[in-house]
């Protein structure tokens with residue numbers, strides 16, 4: 001049994017709640033699909049926890065932006081990234097170096113036989129969004145599915161669910177939180193730990209047990225995260241407010 005987490009975005013309260021939920025089930029194998037940092041108030045702590053707890057971690061676009069330069073980010077996200085970079089550069093030298101090295105060595109993709117793990121999509125692992133409404137974009141979906149042997153696990157949109165090759169999308173609610181793999185190819189979005197955007201403010205992650213997927217939601221104290229975001233001028237208050245709404 002494996003736990004798949006993604007899009008933590010510097011939200012330590014959400015990350016700790018999810019890890020506690022994972023630990024409670026005795027699961028020790030954890031994969032992180034990127035965006036450890038960006039938006040949230042605890043980038044250093046989240047990098048440290050992920051480095052310690054996850055066996056596999058994939059590079060996300062916000063991790064990449066903190067390391068290099070933000071591309072295609074809106075003004076608020078860019079301000080947050082520059083603040084995040086400052087945080088990652090202004091701790092003790094040894095700590096800075098350790099975190100920088102960890103982020104700098106993250107792969108953009110991992111393949112394990114028929115399984116693929118990316119942040120965005122199989123076609124553009126770092127930056128491409130695959131939204132539920134993309135099922136109406138046949139060309140896009142066909143091209144992405146052509147690059148997937150069987151199942152691709154991804155994050156990036158912060159919207160959990162299952163895409164099937166027949167161009168359907170099913171949310172965890174529609175699936176009753178459970179999905180049984182068939183021979184058909186699927187893309188699985190594991191949702192976001194630290195900034196859910198599907199209208200549910202609980203942290204999202206997925207369990208993978210053989211052919212069975214389980215979508216999990218974990219409540220956490222987002223007011224504590226919000227109270228850290230408000231006093232940091234470089235982090236827009238909106239980044240806190242949206243945690244309350246899960247949007």
Ligand SMILES: [Fe+2]
Pocket residue numbers: 007009035060062156157158
């Ligand atoms: Fe993200």
